[in-house]
Amino acid sequence: MGKDIREDIAWAQINKDVLKSLESPRKLYWVIIVIALLVFSVGIGCEVYQYNTGMGVANMDNPHVWGLYIASFIFWIGMSHSGTLLSAILHLMHADWRKPIYRFAEAMTTFSLLTAGLFVAVHLGRLWQVYYALPYPSERWVWPNFQSPLLWDAMAIFTYLSSSILFLYIGSIPDLAICRDNIHQGWRKKLYTLLALGWEGTDRQWRNFRVTYLTIACFLIPLAVSVHSIVASDFAMSQQPGWHVTSFPPYFVAGALYSGCAAIITLFIILRYVFRVEEYMTLPILKKTVRLTFAIAMVWTYLNCIEFASVWYSHDQVAKDVLIQKATGPYAPFWWAMIFCGSVVPFAMMVKKWQTNIPVMFAVSLLLNLGMWLERWMIVAPTFAHGYYPWTWDHDQWPSLIQWGIVFGSFGWFTLLFMVFCKIVPSVSMYEVKEMVYHRSLAKKKEEQAVKEELAVKGAN
Amino acid sequence: MTENDFNRRDFLKVLGWGGAAVALSGCGNTSIQDGQETVTSYVTLPSFVVPSISNYFNSTCAQCDAGCNIMGRVREGRVLKAEGNPNSPINRGRMCGLGQSGVQAHYNPDRVREPLLRTGDKGETLTWDKALGLISEKLNGTKGAEIAFVTGGMSGHVQALLGNYMDALGSKNHFSYEAISPAVLRAANKKAYGMSMPRYRIDKAKVVVSFGADFLGAWISPVHFSQQYAQFRKGTRPEGRGVLVQIEPKMTLTGANADRWIAVRPGTEGVLALGIINVLGKAGISIPADIAAVSKEYTAERTSKETDVSAEQIEKLAALLKERTPSLVLAGSAAEGYAHGSQNAAAIALLNRVLGNVGKTVEASASVPFPQIAPTVGNRSSLNALNDGLAAGKYKVVFSYGVNPVFSAPASMKFKDNFAKADFKVAFAHYMDETALAADLILPLDSAMEDWATVVPEYMAAPEGAGSNAYAQMSFRQPMMEKVFPDTRGVGDILLALLKQRKADEYKPFDDFYSYLRNAVLKNKVALGGKAGDDDEVFWNETLSKGIVPFKGIAGSVSAKASAAGLKLPAAADADPSYPLRLIPAVSASMRDGRNANEPWLQESPDPLTTSVWDSWVEINPKTAAKLGIVEGDIVEIASRSGSIKTQAYLFPGIHPDAVSVPVGYGHDAMGRYARGVGANVFGMLDAVYDKETGELALNETSVKISKTGQRVIIVKEEGPAGGSQAGKQKIAVQVSADKVDLSKEV
Amino acid sequence: MSVSNLLENWSEFRHTHPVDDKGYPDWEAYPSDIKWAMAIDLDACTGCNACSVACYAENNLPVVGKEKYSHGQAMHWMRIERYWDENDSGFQADQGARFLPMMCQQCEAAPCETVCPVGATNHTEDGLNSQIYNRCIGSRYCSANCPYKVRYFNWYNYPEQENAWPAPLNQQLNPDLTVRTKGVMEKCTFCKQRTYTARNNAKTEGRPVQDSDVQTACQEACPTGAITFGNLHNPESQVAKQWQSQQVDLIKDVQEKDEKEGNRLRGYRILEELRPYPSVMYLERVRESAV
Numbered sequence A: 001m002g003k004d005i006r007e008d009i010a011w012a013q014i015n016k017d018v019l020k021s022l023e024s025p026r027k028l029y030w031v032i033i034v035i036a037l038l039v040f041s042v043g044i045g046c047e048v049y050q051y052n053t054g055m056g057v058a059n060m061d062n063p064h065v066w067g068l069y070i071a072s073f074i075f076w077i078g079m080s081h082s083g084t085l086l087s088a089i090l091h092l093m094h095a096d097w098r099k100p101i102y103r104f105a106e107a108m109t110t111f112s113l114l115t116a117g118l119f120v121a122v123h124l125g126r127l128w129q130v131y132y133a134l135p136y137p138s139e140r141w142v143w144p145n146f147q148s149p150l151l152w153d154a155m156a157i158f159t160y161l162s163s164s165i166l167f168l169y170i171g172s173i174p175d176l177a178i179c180r181d182n183i184h185q186g187w188r189k190k191l192y193t194l195l196a197l198g199w200e201g202t203d204r205q206w207r208n209f210r211v212t213y214l215t216i217a218c219f220l221i222p223l224a225v226s227v228h229s230i231v232a233s234d235f236a237m238s239q240q241p242g243w244h245v246t247s248f249p250p251y252f253v254a255g256a257l258y259s260g261c262a263a264i265i266t267l268f269i270i271l272r273y274v275f276r277v278e279e280y281m282t283l284p285i286l287k288k289t290v291r292l293t294f295a296i297a298m299v300w301t302y303l304n305c306i307e308f309a310s311v312w313y314s315h316d317q318v319a320k321d322v323l324i325q326k327a328t329g330p331y332a333p334f335w336w337a338m339i340f341c342g343s344v345v346p347f348a349m350m351v352k353k354w355q356t357n358i359p360v361m362f363a364v365s366l367l368l369n370l371g372m373w374l375e376r377w378m379i380v381a382p383t384f385a386h387g388y389y390p391w392t393w394d395h396d397q398w399p400s401l402i403q404w405g406i407v408f409g410s411f412g413w414f415t416l417l418f419m420v421f422c423k424i425v426p427s428v429s430m431y432e433v434k435e436m437v438y439h440r441s442l443a444k445k446k447e448e449q450a451v452k453e454e455l456a457v458k459g460a461n
Numbered sequence B: 001m002t003e004n005d006f007n008r009r010d011f012l013k014v015l016g017w018g019g020a021a022v023a024l025s026g027c028g029n030t031s032i033q034d035g036q037e038t039v040t041s042y043v044t045l046p047s048f049v050v051p052s053i054s055n056y057f058n059s060t061c062a063q064c065d066a067g068c069n070i071m072g073r074v075r076e077g078r079v080l081k082a083e084g085n086p087n088s089p090i091n092r093g094r095m096c097g098l099g100q101s102g103v104q105a106h107y108n109p110d111r112v113r114e115p116l117l118r119t120g121d122k123g124e125t126l127t128w129d130k131a132l133g134l135i136s137e138k139l140n141g142t143k144g145a146e147i148a149f150v151t152g153g154m155s156g157h158v159q160a161l162l163g164n165y166m167d168a169l170g171s172k173n174h175f176s177y178e179a180i181s182p183a184v185l186r187a188a189n190k191k192a193y194g195m196s197m198p199r200y201r202i203d204k205a206k207v208v209v210s211f212g213a214d215f216l217g218a219w220i221s222p223v224h225f226s227q228q229y230a231q232f233r234k235g236t237r238p239e240g241r242g243v244l245v246q247i248e249p250k251m252t253l254t255g256a257n258a259d260r261w262i263a264v265r266p267g268t269e270g271v272l273a274l275g276i277i278n279v280l281g282k283a284g285i286s287i288p289a290d291i292a293a294v295s296k297e298y299t300a301e302r303t304s305k306e307t308d309v310s311a312e313q314i315e316k317l318a319a320l321l322k323e324r325t326p327s328l329v330l331a332g333s334a335a336e337g338y339a340h341g342s343q344n345a346a347a348i349a350l351l352n353r354v355l356g357n358v359g360k361t362v363e364a365s366a367s368v369p370f371p372q373i374a375p376t377v378g379n380r381s382s383l384n385a386l387n388d389g390l391a392a393g394k395y396k397v398v399f400s401y402g403v404n405p406v407f408s409a410p411a412s413m414k415f416k417d418n419f420a421k422a423d424f425k426v427a428f429a430h431y432m433d434e435t436a437l438a439a440d441l442i443l444p445l446d447s448a449m450e451d452w453a454t455v456v457p458e459y460m461a462a463p464e465g466a467g468s469n470a471y472a473q474m475s476f477r478q479p480m481m482e483k484v485f486p487d488t489r490g491v492g493d494i495l496l497a498l499l500k501q502r503k504a505d506e507y508k509p510f511d512d513f514y515s516y517l518r519n520a521v522l523k524n525k526v527a528l529g530g531k532a533g534d535d536d537e538v539f540w541n542e543t544l545s546k547g548i549v550p551f552k553g554i555a556g557s558v559s560a561k562a563s564a565a566g567l568k569l570p571a572a573a574d575a576d577p578s579y580p581l582r583l584i585p586a587v588s589a590s591m592r593d594g595r596n597a598n599e600p601w602l603q604e605s606p607d608p609l610t611t612s613v614w615d616s617w618v619e620i621n622p623k624t625a626a627k628l629g630i631v632e633g634d635i636v637e638i639a640s641r642s643g644s645i646k647t648q649a650y651l652f653p654g655i656h657p658d659a660v661s662v663p664v665g666y667g668h669d670a671m672g673r674y675a676r677g678v679g680a681n682v683f684g685m686l687d688a689v690y691d692k693e694t695g696e697l698a699l700n701e702t703s704v705k706i707s708k709t710g711q712r713v714i715i716v717k718e719e720g721p722a723g724g725s726q727a728g729k730q731k732i733a734v735q736v737s738a739d740k741v742d743l744s745k746e747v
Numbered sequence C: 001m002s003v004s005n006l007l008e009n010w011s012e013f014r015h016t017h018p019v020d021d022k023g024y025p026d027w028e029a030y031p032s033d034i035k036w037a038m039a040i041d042l043d044a045c046t047g048c049n050a051c052s053v054a055c056y057a058e059n060n061l062p063v064v065g066k067e068k069y070s071h072g073q074a075m076h077w078m079r080i081e082r083y084w085d086e087n088d089s090g091f092q093a094d095q096g097a098r099f100l101p102m103m104c105q106q107c108e109a110a111p112c113e114t115v116c117p118v119g120a121t122n123h124t125e126d127g128l129n130s131q132i133y134n135r136c137i138g139s140r141y142c143s144a145n146c147p148y149k150v151r152y153f154n155w156y157n158y159p160e161q162e163n164a165w166p167a168p169l170n171q172q173l174n175p176d177l178t179v180r181t182k183g184v185m186e187k188c189t190f191c192k193q194r195t196y197t198a199r200n201n202a203k204t205e206g207r208p209v210q211d212s213d214v215q216t217a218c219q220e221a222c223p224t225g226a227i228t229f230g231n232l233h234n235p236e237s238q239v240a241k242q243w244q245s246q247q248v249d250l251i252k253d254v255q256e257k258d259e260k261e262g263n264r265l266r267g268y269r270i271l272e273e274l275r276p277y278p279s280v281m282y283l284e285r286v287r288e289s290a291v
Helices: A011-023 A027-053 A068-092 A102-123 A127-133 A149-182 A186-195 A203-236 A248-274 A283-313 A317-328 A332-350 A358-385 A401-424 A430-460 B002-014 B102-106 B128-139 B156-169 B183-193 B222-232 B269-282 B289-295 B300-307 B311-323 B341-354 B381-391 B415-421 B491-502 B513-523 B536-546 B600-604 B622-628 C002-015 C050-059 C065-070 C111-115 C192-204 C217-221 C238-245
Strands: B055-060 B069-075 B078-084 B116-119 B122-125 B147-151 B174-176 B207-211 B243-247 B260-262 B327-331 B397-401 B424-429 B441-444 B453-455 B471-477 B548-552 B581-586 B617-620 B634-640 B644-651 B659-663 B702-712 B735-737 C036-041 C079-083 C098-102 C121-123 C129-131 C227-231 C280-283 C285-287
Touching: A011 A149, A011 A401, A011 A430, A027 A248, A027 A401, A068 A102, A068 A149, A068 A203, A068 A248, A068 A358, A068 A401, A102 A127, A102 A149, A102 A248, A102 A401, A127 A149, A149 A186, A149 A203, A149 A430, A203 A248, A248 A283, A248 A358, A283 A317, A283 A332, A283 A358, A317 A332, A317 A358, A332 A358, B055 B536, B078 B102, B078 C050, B078 C217, B102 B600, B128 B441, B128 B491, B147 B156, B147 B381, B156 B174, B156 B453, B156 B491, B156 B513, B174 B381, B183 B341, B207 B269, B207 B311, B207 B341, B243 B311, B260 B311, B269 B289, B269 B300, B269 B311, B269 B341, B289 B341, B300 B311, B327 B341, B381 B415, B453 B513, B491 B513, B513 B536, B536 B548, B600 C050, B617 B622, B622 B644, C036 C238, C050 C079, C050 C217, C111 C121, C217 C227, C227 C238, C238 C280
Parallel strands: B055 B471, B147 B174, B147 B397, B207 B243, B207 B327, B243 B260, B397 B424, B424 B441, B581 B659, B617 B644, B735 C285, C036 C280
Antiparallel strands: B055 B069, B069 B078, B116 B122, B116 B441, B453 B471, B471 B548, B581 B702, B617 B659, B634 B644, B634 B702, C036 C227, C079 C098, C121 C129
């Protein structure tokens, strides 16, 4: 196991190290940026084609009216949850190990929400009329349908997105001030000056900052839970077999946290290498994250079993058929892959040696993410393939390359946003790390003091 | 006044009333009001045209030969939709999908738009004057015997003009050809009942046993029979709900609607009929001696062995027929398409006599007193005659109208090559179909919604009531709008122009076919239901607006003396091991013989039984398929002694294990964007076996073998992977046993 | 103003669903004197497809061609389903096939209506489930939630597809309704253009709508007259008589036929246990067991 953050690291050193990451990342950073751009442009190309030609090019049909877009939408919404978990929930719980990593987790929240938003757009048959879904007072007094879970969705996501942006931004203000103070020329200086909002680090500012930050954190937690519950209600509120499940909201939330944590592990490993912040994003932090992920994985697995069991013991034969079909039908390989990735692979995280083994955890985290993506797909597609009406059962509606291309492109879009962000805003929260180091050194001093005292007592004896 | 008398007779002949057994109104206005009824400018609308309100014009469907009366919905000068004429005794306001698609024939983008002349491999457009001049030129010096005209089934005044034209040319070579025709049935009916097309009364029968007559799908007059069928199924009818038993090797739409579908070994329908007679005799029904002599050897056991229908089933069926009378036994194309097809049909007709149905559910129909307009029905033997003549080089000039023999003749006839032997071929064409492509001069026709015609149906459905055996009707086909393509012409106009080349004097009074037709109708006002004193204009308009002109036909009567004399059914032959399966070319309700294949609605509306679209397929019993290792979607080669096709396999529980079935009408390599290259043409591979009595091509006599090609596709069809299963648990399409419901009190 | 309007509309909207808890159809509370409904006799239906083609002709449905059909993108508002008996050995279909014409069931408590984010699918006061093409943004939630899967999405811009209506085929298009552009949902409307004309004409003449005023295109074409259509609210209409004689009740989710054994009825509604309260009653196909 690697070393944790040194308690004796100087605050100036922290500034220096972190700010360095904004200036000179490894070459790999640029490679990632270029690849992300390419991937994103594939997605853009596909979307332009789809926009102009019609949704048919995604190879959706009746009854398969929803496809990977909705699945990926849920996936990305899900990803956003762990940022909140790490920064807000753990903040309230005073888990100080979160401090070096929460900033990028929060960024991940924001950007995955933006990506999810893209899928709403990509999914709509008439994107150009998307504003009909907004409750604006039109001259004809036409309102959206407040009964529709999709509208709840739109509102919840919009609220969540704006709150997370706010949360991310407010949390970054002290660091942006450090950037402003340490960078002396170019557009960056101007940008930081603007964004830092005149932060000087006065007591008053700190006090207000703390209160605001705490308030938003408190606000954000129920919001995060509700967002994914509402996304779940897109399905649970419908009447379709396999969707009409009461346990969907907690199941979705657990799944969201799960995939988010897995994504944090992935990004953690990438970031610490790319931005040379190994000293801050240390292996003990990884270990804690891995343990957290494992716990959530088990919660998810449990909820999954609950879902199967409640379907299995219900009298709803159609829902049961959908479940059987998932396990044995044409989607079976994907469904079992989901079970494997989501419920079996996490046990690798139980192995102590592997918890800090970077390559192993990287692979595991990717598999977990794959599993969680498959989970979303396996929620959406099999119900269409095996609904109430046998005449329209459909086994052959596989997504077209266009559909895959757009899903693929979304990863490029996310990576691009994320990587650019990390280059502009410190991905490690400097002030919180300082706090952490300070607390730790205090604790250490206390400990040393205690030892000394003990020794003194012993000596005295 | 002898000269005048002669003129008068001649004039009647010109007008199509020649040989009339009904008196014509002697005098009346014979002048023609030329130029008074021309195109109306839409700047000043006629009073009946209100923008956004539809007008309905009565006309007659041209999509098949049943002659359903339709109404065209016309708005702002465009015909939008066809609907059934409620006053029609044929279709009673209803329509089939094929008829609905008539508008797509009318607006079809692949119609021929101007006269075309082919020289070698090149084609050029030319004016009508030139085109007609060219015909005149080619005909000069050609003997009448060297001219042939091939058409489909025809009737009415276009036929009268055609007859007059053939007379003018001195030719007797009018060949009336139908690729799918009930020719064997006509002959058998003539023998059994004394008339070729009696009226069947499904609606009066308690039991209908149909030996392969697809009367709900593609047999004779399906919309009319569907109307009867609806009555037949009503529990509120005095006879109660009727029971339909369908006996055929390949399930037709009618078979799919039967209470019991019996898969009979192909070709043994006659045996089964005699077997039923035998069992009926044993059950105490009196069987005339001549019939008993034939049927006595067909015991239930022997019949069962030969037909592959269980003895128990035969006995059940006989018991039902004995218990519930009147019944109706129909013989359809599936039973007739054999070398012994006439024998099969005759044996089946015996059942009606034995059961006493003749006169009750087989009723007499009227015959038309005007031979010139009475329907000329087509068959395949006439194509053989034409083909033989062409092969022998007898015909120099050949006209074709409304048929596509190059597409629908079996390859073994070498029709295309023989057709090429004629010096000058003129095709009156709607599409550039296979026959038009082989012609030298192509004359573009008006669509049925742009053209004038009169139609006399072959199957004379009559309204209920006394005198229905003397009911005859003529239906009008009238233009519902301006021509879609300005340079097309009506077939009547072309024939009139051609006649003027020969008999300028007699036809001079008629500017166009419209004036000819109007004159002809007014000339015979009294016979057509008017009074001698009626104003011509009023009478004409009223007649047109009704679209149906009933007139008194020559009352017929059916004879119940169907005789078994000479009836000899061959023993079922053992299958040739190299060609072990029987090919049954299936005629679907929408595709028929393929003439409408370029109407996209028909291509896209799924075949009712397989739900397949936009392609042909071969139906194979799952048992047979398992033996051959074929699964759904396998591209298989079906080879007969005369040819082969490749198509996709569809496993179908509605077919006898010894048979396979491929729909006809697909596999055009011309005609238009929707027809070209869709499916495979099964006509080409049929063996040249003919019905021994009528000389009609025996459609079901082709033996085939099937082999996999190794390719596999996903069949494009409406049915999903559940394959027509309701997954066992939901009430979706529910069926109930007749003894579990009370239908008598339904509304 | 606008917000109060929203609230008012909302309560009104909630009210237009006639399925209430009184246990019988409360026609007094029903917002209009028309409730369109249908009855389809499966014993008369022969599966001939005439209704489906008539629907293409009447409602400007595009032909999609083989390739798109293979992707399940056909636009047949009225589709004919063909089922085989479950107990067949699979080799011989002794009792023929079962045909079922399936189109939008115009549910009274339609699952599609509640989920549309923009309210593009609505309940009309004459009991139809309407689709406002202009309002539709193409989320396809309605189709996802439809138990019958009878909603058809414009996956492409069909009017401009090469082989949908190449000129002059486009001249056949019915000017009484639109052609739909890409990205909107559509479905059977019970030939709304016809019912509206009938209503307006009756109103002009100051009398209630009668059966003779209107037929849907499918009903008009059906060669066996298997389809009955009319105002369920009018006890004189054929469709009301049929529902009545089969004791099928609009607001019940289990009908007499299924509730009691041996009542010799054959009217049922498909998937009514899901409580969408569909407006189409089917009459079971009858088969003689004596032969």
